[in-house]
Amino acid sequence: MATAVELLRQGKSEELWKMCLGFLGLSTGEFMAIQKRLLLEQIDLLNNCVLGRKIIRGAKPRTVEEFRQRVPLTTYADYCPELTEKKEDTLPAKVTQWVRTSGKSGEYSCKWVPMTAEYSHELSIIMYGLGNLSNCKGLGDTSQLPQHPKLVYTVAPRPYMSGAMAHMLEEQTPVEYLPSMEEAEGLPFEDRVKLGFKQALSKGIDYFFGLSLVLVAAADKFSGSSNKIHIRYLFSNPKILFRLAKGLIKSKLAGRPMLPKDLWSVKGIISSGLDSGVYRDRIKELWGRYPLDVYAATEGGIIATQTWDYDGMTFVPNLNFLEFVPEDENLKWQMDHSYRPKTLLLDQVKAGENYELVLTNFHGGALVRYRIGDMVRITSLRNDKLGIELPQMVFEGRADDIVDFGVTRLTEKVIWQAIESTGIPYVDWVAQKEVKDDMTLHIFVELKDDCKADAADVAGAIYQKILESEGDIAYTIRHDFANFIEFKIETTFLPKGSFAGYTAQRQAEGADLAHLKPPHINPSNKALSQLLSETEEIIVVKAKAETEAKAETAVEAEDGTEAGKLAV
Helix, strand or coil: CCCCHHHHCCHHHHHHHHHHHHHHCCCCCHHHHHHHHHHHHHHHHHHHHHHHHHHHHHCCCHHHHHHHHHHCCCCCHHHHHCCCCCCHHHHCCCCCEEEEEEEECCEEEEEEEEEECCCCCCHHHHHHHHHHHHCCCCCCCCCCCCCCCCEEECCCCCHHHHHHHHHHCCCCCCCCEECCCCHHHCCCCCHHHHHHHHHHHHHHHEEEEEEHHHHHHHHHHHHHHHHHHCHHHHCHHHHHHHHHHHHHHHHHHHHHCCCCHHHHCEEEEEECCCCHHHHHHHEEEECCCCCCCEECCCCCCCEEECCCCCEEEEEECCCCCEEEEEHHHHHHHHHCCCCCCCCCCHHHCCCEEEEEEEEECCCCCCCEEEEEEEEEEEECCCCCCEEEECCEECCCCCCEEEECCCEEEEEEHHEEEHHHHCCCEEEEEEEEEEECCCCCEEEEEEECCCCCCHHHHHHHHHHHHHCCCCCCCHHHHHHCCCCCCEEEEEEEEECCCHHHHHHHHHCCCCHHHHHHCCCECCCCCHHHHHHCCCCCCCCCCCCCHHHHHHHHHHHHHHCCCCHHHHHH
16 A cells, blocks of 8 residues: 555646545445444454453444443553553454553553554555645645655654654655654653754754644744754854744844744644633634644544544544443443443534443454543534535543543542642632643632631642652653643632532532532532622732742641641
8 A cells, every 4th residue: 555655746736635524425324334444343352352351241243232231331441451461362353553641640651552454554645635634725725745755853752642652654755854753762851852942943844743742832932942042052053043044034023033934935824622612713813824623632643533623523433432421321331330321423413412422442452442531522514615414523621530631630639639738728729721831720618617728838738749659740840841841739719618618509409419519620610600709809829949948848837837837
């Protein structure tokens, strides 16, 4: 089978588009036919392996209907210890590489997910297609594709999924990464991004791929350091000198500091992360074009993507079997974990409704009816403007107890333990991610009547306790991204009686026992509004250096001081 770049060089544009992006021309019925065909192939593999028999509990389904009726929904805990210990002889097919993401405190340090050669190959084709979508002008257009693209390496290296996908792309086209992969994977994140930008001043850039927050932070860092390049180095590199001179002229004419778009005309930007919509305009301002938003996950590769209108996302049919848990079914499960939620298929979803996503890996993957933990919203059943006949989606939020920052995930347990460890007397709390240009955890706390704690000390103490927690979460905050993207804590003190008032109101509304208290993690806007009613916010932002200094002071303080109490 020809690679994507071979088809590009041969001028076979129609064949190239069909190979990489042909799913955009499918009807919903054709989409479902692909889904069901690949699922039947996967069921055969599952029926004949140790892990498959464990997950499907001896059911041996032979049809799609039997599979959905008899196989339970799963979480990562169901795959332990087979995946955490990488027991390859138990899996459906031969593994060519393992990718990973954050784990769950107290259960497993990280999630390891196996990938087969066939899955990686299919994913590489989709990756190439995303590059085309990020700069094409319409259906079937491949005219903007370079034969040897240059990309700044702004993703987490292998064995993280983003680094693995960077390698997969090379299966379809030669790629010049700045810096080279071998060099990039041996450098701390900030150092490899700086080196990549430095090399791009001489060589240019075609594409960016990475988390939206990282793309914004990288541009901001570059803008702040672009004037610090050594004069001697500039004169020894005339290409860099010329590019900087052009960029400086553009920025002066615009009456603002120099931005990346003054230096490079980027062909395409591909972003992922739960806040892509938030940073969309900022990325356009910095880089000169909108990013193509992609919904991706370690457990499912590329799940959905925007197209050339940069609006809703279209699902990919050939990597995972997709099921959708209606929101009311998810609520029933939250009330009673023994309840088995019903699922729908893509041809059964309704516009305007929210669904928890469930996926089964194709091509010998290991995950079966896996609850990925995300809630998506179906915005429409087709894209009328572009003539795409498939349902369109956007990411709505987490459906579980995780606060997802893209580069790290905080669980309810980690946050709760951090609050408890400070010794602060409190009634209850809720927490959510704040949408800002950094990683901000916003915690809303109702203190007990006799507590006179200072809000700044509360934020500092919680921050310090999170840093002291075990596993990937603390390590990532301290090291991998610590000097590039700050992690911050913001606190708001809720008024006395907030949680009692919420419970009373829910009782008056006729809510059952399970819904009398708001969830600790990701409370709804309505629940948060009820808790915050008639309260005066006290917001405390704790940057890394400030918090560590505060924590040191707290340790040295006398036991009778407020800081001493918080350090307990």
